[in-house]
Amino acid sequence: MLHGIDVSAFQSSSYDTDGLSFVFVKATEGRSYVNPRLAAQTKTARDAGLVVGFYHFLWPGNLTAQAEYFVRHTPERPGDILAVDWETTSEGTHASNAEKDLFIRKVKELRPDNRVVLYANRNYWLDVDVTSYAGDGLWIADYVTAGKPRIKAKWLFHQYASEPHDKDVAAFASRAALREWATDV
Numbered sequence: 001m002l003h004g005i006d007v008s009a010f011q012s013s014s015y016d017t018d019g020l021s022f023v024f025v026k027a028t029e030g031r032s033y034v035n036p037r038l039a040a041q042t043k044t045a046r047d048a049g050l051v052v053g054f055y056h057f058l059w060p061g062n063l064t065a066q067a068e069y070f071v072r073h074t075p076e077r078p079g080d081i082l083a084v085d086w087e088t089t090s091e092g093t094h095a096s097n098a099e100k101d102l103f104i105r106k107v108k109e110l111r112p113d114n115r116v117v118l119y120a121n122r123n124y125w126l127d128v129d130v131t132s133y134a135g136d137g138l139w140i141a142d143y144v145t146a147g148k149p150r151i152k153a154k155w156l157f158h159q160y161a162s163e164p165h166d167k168d169v170a171a172f173a174s175r176a177a178l179r180e181w182a183t184d185v
Contacts, residue, residue: 001147002170002178004157006055011165013040017048021175024083024139024168027074029057031065034073042075051178053081055119058103060095067106078113079183083139085119094124097131104135115182117156125151136185139168147171 004022007015017023023045026035035041038054045052056070074082084107086100095103100118108116118134121141132153139157142149146160146169161167172178 002172002175004050004168004170006053006159006166006168007037007041009035009037011037011041013037014044015041015165017044017050020048020050021172022051022053022081022168022170022178024053024055024081026085027054027056028066028070030059031062031069033057038073051079051081051175051182052077053083053117055083055085056103056107057085057087057089058095058100059089060093060099063095063099063102064106067103067110071107071110076111076113078185079179080114081182082107082111082114082116083119084116084135086124087119087121094128097129097133100129101131101133104133108135113185115185119157119159122150125153 002021004020006024008026025041027038028034054074084103088094104116116135117137117139119139137156140149140155141159149158157168157170159166159168170178
């Protein structure tokens with residue numbers, strides 16, 4: 001298992017990269033938010049030689065506009081991973097299954113040289129999702145033992161803790177294997 005973290009504006013731009021193979025950086029949300037630390041947090045990851053991913057917090061509605069907003073604000077670099085964060089919004093709503101699927105497909109269309117994955121917590125995956133469409137792979141959040149999420153579906157990334165920050169593992173034998181998967185689109 002490879003270790004990684006995901007960061008947003010709540011974390012420092014100069015986070016500790018020791019022992020990490022990858023990082024996901026929050027890029028955007030909806031059609032109006034861009035992480036003010038996006039460039040600096042990305043630089044920290046690249047300077048450490050990590051595989052870099054970016055995620056978009058999905059809101060219901062305007063899916064094409066959200067996908068375009070996301071790709072417009074993330075670096076266009078082969079080998080980076082793009083992710084959709086599908087969960088409950090601050091207003092208590094969430095994108096539908098059809099909207100989630102459309103967003104993933106639109107991002108894949110706009111960025112054919114990048115892998116696109118779905119981030120969902122265990123409840124969303126088991127109780128809200130009805131299509132099982134996760135693009136190029138599933139990033140599951142379930143706060144249990146690292147690498148042992150309580151789902152039957154094949155997953156690539158597992159967020160297993162949120163304190164002191166979001167901690168993740170990836171189901172790859174090495175950073176080179178992860179990088180190869182990410183670039184072999």
